[in-house]
Amino acid sequence: MRRAKINKVQQYTEIPGLWTETTRPCEPAIMKNGLINYYKSDVLEAGLDEAGRGCLAGPVFAAAVILPHDFHHPLLNDSKQLTDKQRREIRPYIERNALSWSVQQVDQITIDKINILNASILAMHMSVEHLSLTPEHLIVDGNRFTKFPNILHKCIVKGDTKYCSIAAASILAKTYRDDFMTRLHEEFPEYNWLSNKGYPTLEHRKRINRYGITPYHRKSFKLVDEQIDIKFPVY
Helix, strand or coil: CECCCCCCCCCEEEECCEEEECCCCCCCCCEECCEECCCCCCCCEEEEEEECCCCCECCEEEEEEECCCCCCCCCCCCHHHCCHHHHHHHHHHHHHHCCEEEEEEECHHHHHHHCHHHHHHHHHHHHHHCCCECCCEEEEECCCCCCECCEEEEEECCHHHCEHHHHHHHHHHHHHHHHHHHHHHHHCHHHCHHHHCCCCCHHHHHHHHHHCCCCCECCCCCCCCCHHHCCCCCC
């Protein structure tokens, strides 16, 4: 990653293995579409979000997005508030106009080994690592995150409904994961991942009950209500 040139007012003090920030209030942010353009106005900032954390099958995806301060699109919002058609319309706009963006995934095998929280954080770290620019601050959807080396962060509950870059990250993570599950549907059509995308719908649980599990199911999750009565096939 490379560092972009930016006029900084915020000062940082480097300590071996740690960065600390001097205390200073953030400048007011510009509001557009009900979203805030940035948390800090004077640094290069990336928004992070994940998709697929609660799914029974498939990877967890995460995205990191750095937007220009004047970024605007009338549809920009939390991906859960948009239709699939709306998400597909705005995704290429985000990709064209973002200063940098990255989407990464962590598979179900790793999820079962390290748990879904750690896998989600790992995917977000990977997305930051693959940005073409090095952000100086991260804003993260939710309330849990492991510090990324040498970059300060702020966790924001429901951040995808508050900040433009997190909303953009939610759209990229969601659409790329949906594309992945659509491809998996071709391999295992009996689970209807084309529709449920691996989420724990009643239909999905019933089909697990009927057909057993696939290599893409997360074995550390409660896949059906009465797992003890089901003999899972081995692939």
